[in-house]
Amino acid sequence: MTVTIAWWDLTDSDVTIEALEQDMRNSIDAWYEVEGLRVKLWIADRENRRWGAVMWWDLYVPADRLLPPNRAAELIGRPPTHRTRFDVVGTAEGNHS
Secondary structure: OEEEEEEEEOOOOOOOHHHHHHHHHHHHHHHHHOOOEEEEEEEEEOOOOEEEEEEEEOOOOOOOOOOOOOHHHHHHOOOOOEEEEEEOOOOOOOOOO
């Protein structure tokens, strides 16, 4: 499994986190159909004006895989400030009481 984290620094952007949240709510359905995607979480750091996503994949996702449009990149007008991919090497499960 792999995890991809992408985020934008919005310091020099007119786009607000609130606008990105609203658009995410309107475009989320397209991500339900992406093969191999287990979870997609949108993340926000309001204090530092950052917006992004965490995507958990079953397997490594080839670069040529067709994905829904990247609405954040379209609204912000540029690719993410930072994008990183990690291999998942373990998980914590069960009762931790």
